[in-house]
Amino acid sequence: MLEVRNLRKQYGDLVAVNGVSFCLQPGDVFGFIGSNGAGKTTTIRMISTLLEPTAGTATLNGADIVKDPLAVRSMIGYMPDFFGLYDDVKVWEYLDFFASIYRVPRSQRGDVIDNVLQLTDLTVKKDAFVQSLSRGMQQRLCLARCLVHDPALLLLDEPASGLDPRARAELKALIGELGKMGKIVVVSSHILPELADFCNTVGIIERGDLLAFGPVDQIVKGAHTTRVLELRLLREANASARFMLDLPHVVAAQATSESLVCVDFSGDYEQQAELLKHLVSEGFPVIGFREQEADLEDVFLRLTTGAVQ
Amino acid sequence: MTTTSWKHLVTDNPMLVEITRTRRRFMSLGAGRSVNSGVIAVLIMCYLGLLLGVLRFREDIAPIGLIFAQTAIFTILAPALLHGSIAGERERRSWDILMAAPVSKAQIVAGKFLGALTVLGIGFALFLFPTLITLAFYRGHTPIVPFLGAEAISASFGILLCALTIFLSARARRSFMALGTTLTTLLLTLLAIPGLVATLTMGNDVALEFACYFNPFWALVALVRLSDGSHISNGMPALVYGLPQVAFYLGFSAILLAWSINTLIFADNDVKFKPRKASDA
């Protein structure tokens, strides 16, 4: 279990991370979303014991990142937002180097390397030189490196940046796989759709503040006190909008075109059915009536102001 | 050194994989490593040439002369091979990845240092063979004590070179800066300062002797003169060459290594390497 409590980092006057707290369980794939400069990398580097927090701390399976960094390090796989690969080494040599640093017993190293290569689909590249790999492969090699010691927590900082769509899709599948293996996976990104479909938990950070945290569906619901209904009419969109404004639970109603009306509705589903009944009995030619699906993107745009430090 | 720290730094240090890595980096041949293969081929040729030359002129080459050459080669080779040991990791940004691994700073420095000593040890072993040939056949007189003193000076100075290069590499941002500072430091202490002292004091032997006391090449020359039976007419008594230098080199190496470990603390993250904002200043 990863427990982050009031983690804070300050550079002079600049508060890069302002008391972030959250808790993750094994199997959680956590999408850490925020625009550039929001504080994602700083948070991740503090958890990976590379940066000392100004205040607050985090514990991973009971080990404290400030008091016992060596114990934490042996349980995490950290993938920074750059590759940091060595040239002039072969793929297996690279993995062998990290396997020995992470104290994988010599007798098991061969098997471990074969396993992570298979998982990251790099088996055919085992004897290739690192610099000969494509960008997507190098990214997967970095991930393979993070996996040699079977860590409990994976910290992946913007893993999908700079990858082509295919490599991106492969990476997503791989990250989902890792969550199923019971690891805690933290994936940061400034591009929302990149995370939305394979994370089960999200956190939205802006200017160092964690604005929202929780399971994806809960976040999406929580941010909406009203639902948005979309009505399609044959005609009289404007008149129907004016009519609805006087009905109960209608917070706002606006015709967006000749035939479309958007309604901010605070009632429940019963009351939604009532609304439709009123409209029809009033003689409005309703041909479509549906709730707009709120998604993470809306929540993100709603919560953040777009301000970047 | 206590048993725990010995275990921590040596027997139980996962960074000893640096030895394997050094070996792979400098001594592996084959496709994809053509530069390496070329350099190794040239080195083998040079070595064979040296062996042939030594065999041919075995009676004319003074053993300590060969040790002098060996020390000169170490002086160039150690910075050339090791300048990137830490600065290079930082440059490639593999450093953060290493720092996030469960190894201590001391273990990293110890690993880098022991990896460097492997290269040095191989060089030393390669040179030992021709040196022993000249020792056996040299027609001049070579007493065993100055000979051993010369070998000890060469080896311990080599260790100091490794420690110095690693230290400067730990402090530098870029590996070529580490190389530059190392070579400049060596040039200054080994050549420029003695030269300057000699000029300023107008050949005052005592002053020069002081300026060069810890200069391995000066000490080696003194040992050659000693073993030839001649003695230095003035300046330091000849007996003081050998042990003091060795002790100084080893002690200074230890200081530099300890200092490197401390230096790594601020290489911990890139805070110091980011341009400072106006508000921070």
Ligand SMILES: Nc1ncnc2c1ncn2[C@@H]1O[C@H](COP(=O)(O)OP(=O)(O)O)[C@@H](O)[C@H]1O
């Ligand atoms: N070493 C540093 N010194 C000063 N300010 C920094 C340093 N590292 C990051 N920052 C600042 O902290 C804020 C958060 O940065 P970062 O965590 O890298 O954001 P993100 O990864 O979300 O894009 C930014 O405003 C950045 O300029």
Ligand SMILES: [Mg+2]
């Ligand atoms: Mg970042």
